Amino acid sequence: MQLIDGKAVANQLKLEIAAEVELLVKNGGKRPHLAAILVGHDGGSETYVAAKVKACEVCGFTSTLIRLDIDGSEHDLLEQVDRLNKDEDVDGFIVQLPLPKHISEQKVIEAIDFSKDVDGFHPVNVGRMSIGLPCFVSATPSGILDLLKYYQIETQGKKCVVLGRSNIVGKPMAALMMQKAYPGNATVTVCHSRSTDIKEECKKADIIIAALGQPNFVTADMVKEGAVVIDVGTTRLPSTRTKSGFKLTGDVLFEEVAPKCSYITPVPGGVGPMTIVSLMKNTLLAGKKAIYNN
Amino acid sequence: MQLIDGKAVANQLKLEIAAEVELLVKNGGKRPHLAAILVGHDGGSETYVAAKVKACEVCGFTSTLIRLDIDGSEHDLLEQVDRLNKDEDVDGFIVQLPLPKHISEQKVIEAIDFSKDVDGFHPVNVGRMSIGLPCFVSATPSGILDLLKYYQIETQGKKCVVLGRSNIVGKPMAALMMQKAYPGNATVTVCHSRSTDIKEECKKADIIIAALGQPNFVTADMVKEGAVVIDVGTTRLPSTRTKSGFKLTGDVLFEEVAPKCSYITPVPGGVGPMTIVSLMKNTLLAGKKAIYNN
Numbered sequence: 286m287q288l289i290d291g292k293a294v295a296n297q298l299k300l301e302i303a304a305e306v307e308l309l310v311k312n313g314g315k316r317p318h319l320a321a322i323l324v325g326h327d328g329g330s331e332t333y334v335a336a337k338v339k340a341c342e343v344c345g346f347t348s349t350l351i352r353l354d355i356d357g358s359e360h361d362l363l364e365q366v367d368r369l370n371k372d373e374d375v376d377g378f379i380v381q382l383p384l385p386k387h388i389s390e391q392k393v394i395e396a397i398d399f400s401k402d403v404d405g406f407h408p409v410n411v412g413r414m415s416i417g418l419p420c421f422v423s424a425t426p427s428g429i430l431d432l433l434k435y436y437q438i439e440t441q442g443k444k445c446v447v448l449g450r451s452n453i454v455g456k457p458m459a460a461l462m463m464q465k466a467y468p469g470n471a472t473v474t475v476c477h478s479r480s481t482d483i484k485e486e487c488k489k490a491d492i493i494i495a496a497l498g499q500p501n502f503v504t505a506d507m508v509k510e511g512a513v514v515i516d517v518g519t520t521r522l523p524s525t526r527t528k529s530g531f532k533l534t535g536d537v538l539f540e541e542v543a544p545k546c547s548y549i550t551p552v553p554g555g556v557g558p559m560t561i562v563s564l565m566k567n568t569l570l571a572g573k574k575a576i577y578n579n
Numbered sequence: 580m581q582l583i584d585g586k587a588v589a590n591q592l593k594l595e596i597a598a599e600v601e602l603l604v605k606n607g608g609k610r611p612h613l614a615a616i617l618v619g620h621d622g623g624s625e626t627y628v629a630a631k632v633k634a635c636e637v638c639g640f641t642s643t644l645i646r647l648d649i650d651g652s653e654h655d656l657l658e659q660v661d662r663l664n665k666d667e668d669v670d671g672f673i674v675q676l677p678l679p680k681h682i683s684e685q686k687v688i689e690a691i692d693f694s695k696d697v698d699g700f701h702p703v704n705v706g707r708m709s710i711g712l713p714c715f716v717s718a719t720p721s722g723i724l725d726l727l728k729y730y731q732i733e734t735q736g737k738k739c740v741v742l743g744r745s746n747i748v749g750k751p752m753a754a755l756m757m758q759k760a761y762p763g764n765a766t767v768t769v770c771h772s773r774s775t776d777i778k779e780e781c782k783k784a785d786i787i788i789a790a791l792g793q794p795n796f797v798t799a800d801m802v803k804e805g806a807v808v809i810d811v812g813t814t815r816l817p818s819t820r821t822k823s824g825f826k827l828t829g830d831v832l833f834e835e836v837a838p839k840c841s842y843i844t845p846v847p848g849g850v851g852p853m854t855i856v857s858l859m860k861n862t863l864l865a866g867k868k869a870i871y872n873n
Binding site for chain 1: 685701702703704705706707709710711712735736738744746750753754757758759764765766767768769770771773774775776777780
């Protein structure tokens with residue numbers, strides 16, 4: 286069993302990005318600039334945004350954090366989005382999700398200029414990804430592809446089971462794993478809450494990508510010997526053993542599944558760090574205007 | 580075994596559309612207007628476009644057919660697209676594919692105003708469909724959903740195998756069958772040219788949607804007793820038995836597969852007529868500005 290060290294791969298990729306940025310700046314180019322809008326003070330969101338700001342520092346990006354009050358209106362948020370759309374110094378920006386219930390996430394996502402949508406959530410980027418055109422690929426699926434690449438894991442003709450059909454992970458992951466490319470060319474099955482045969486599908490899978498958000502859902506009896514298991518789950522379960530009072534828990538019951546795997550990602554330290562690196566990669570692409578010219 | 584009569588369903592849906600259009604016009608509304616651009620004189624394309632024009636008549640739509648020379652430049656075609664984008668009388672339009680090789684299909688598709696893209700091929704419509712937002716759903720997958728609905732075929736929790744990963748059928752079909760809706764909520768597997776286990780996947784399938792474009796690919800040994808089989812294939816094979824000199828041939832070896840099925844579509848007369856009706860439905864939606872307001 287080989288543990289997939291997302292943290293180490295992420296650190297290496299960040300160094301590569303940093304080196305490219307220094308070269309870019311040295312040659313008179315502009316330092317990439319990522320902005321983030323954070324509404325309220327949700328614990329998870331604070332952690333993610335702080336990690337993104339820190340990653341920007343490591344990569345040599347300019348970063349801007351805009352904080353909005355949890356009670357602020359949708360209109361206020363849309364105004365900030367509009368301002369960032371027009372700000373020529375900002376290459377890409379994100380609105381940290383989830384948003385408070387009185388704000389429509391979809392409306393906000395669609396208000397973002399797709400050429401600055403480094404989260405890859407805008408319909409134009411989602412559509413272009415599905416078709417196979419250059420676009421900002423959403424961060425978590427993109428990070429998983431990078432892990433598969435880094436560990437040279439074969440995907441062509443393999444049976445890949447994606448657990449979960451979220452717009453942010455499950456659906457784009459399925460689209461990417463079936464594309465004519467490496468990683469890709471897999472036979473892809475998407476299972477979800479209404480699937481009746483998840484166990485049977487998983488038992489046949491060469492690659493399982495678990496993104497249900499159900500702690501410890503994937504057990505050893507669902508995994509075949511030699512499978513590759515990618516765990517996207519990051520549920521915060523209460524814990525008395527950690528300083529923070531919670532423990533990040535994946536969708537895979539690691540202790541019993543790991544011994545059967547050829548490769549497996551831990552939680553934390555697997556997919557998580559890669560997600561942030563993918564956001565950095567998209568920001569670099571935005572800074573270089575490598576996807577869209579406007 | 581129940582034969583799915585796409586022609587009959589299509590005719591009924593066209594009558595329903597026609598009734599709605601007459602009511603619309605009676606109430607002072609505008610008659611929906613579909614335009615089509617046809618480049619050259621490809622036999623298949625001529626047939627399809629003629630069928631679309633005829634369907635417009637039945638539905639009470641205005642239709643316009645614009646013919647361009649096979650040697651015309653990409654620039655000429657893009658000019659026509661731009662003209663139709665701006666023509667306020669035209670509610671929706673299509674560029675009949677395939678295009679001659681010197682013209683980029685993708686460039687042309689992206690040049691179409693997505694709010695008039697009744698084929699549903701523009702990235703905005705593809706992305707919105709994947710996310711689950713109102714959009715123009717591409718015609719063939721949409722027609723298949725209508726057939727499943729018409730025959731009240733259960734899809735929730737069923738294993739649905741989609742053969743083929745084209746942008747026009749396979750990928751959107753998979754996205755639709757996994758969506759939280761009826762028809763949908765299926766466990767979806769996409770197989771394609773690089774899949775090594777197509778037969779095994781098909782044997783487990785409750786629903787097979789064959790869109791590989793490989794005549795008679797699906798044989799009886801690949802289909803389980805009681806399965807629903809939807810055949811999207813329409814390969815033109817030479818034939819001495821028909822006046823036209825060819826025979827439309829599906830991806831399913833109908834004679835041997837049909838007896839095992841609970842439902843099956845014939846070729847011709849199955850999915851084909853529904854595809855055109857879906858285009859009519861999208862045009863009606865465009866005419867009513869039911870999806871986009873601009």
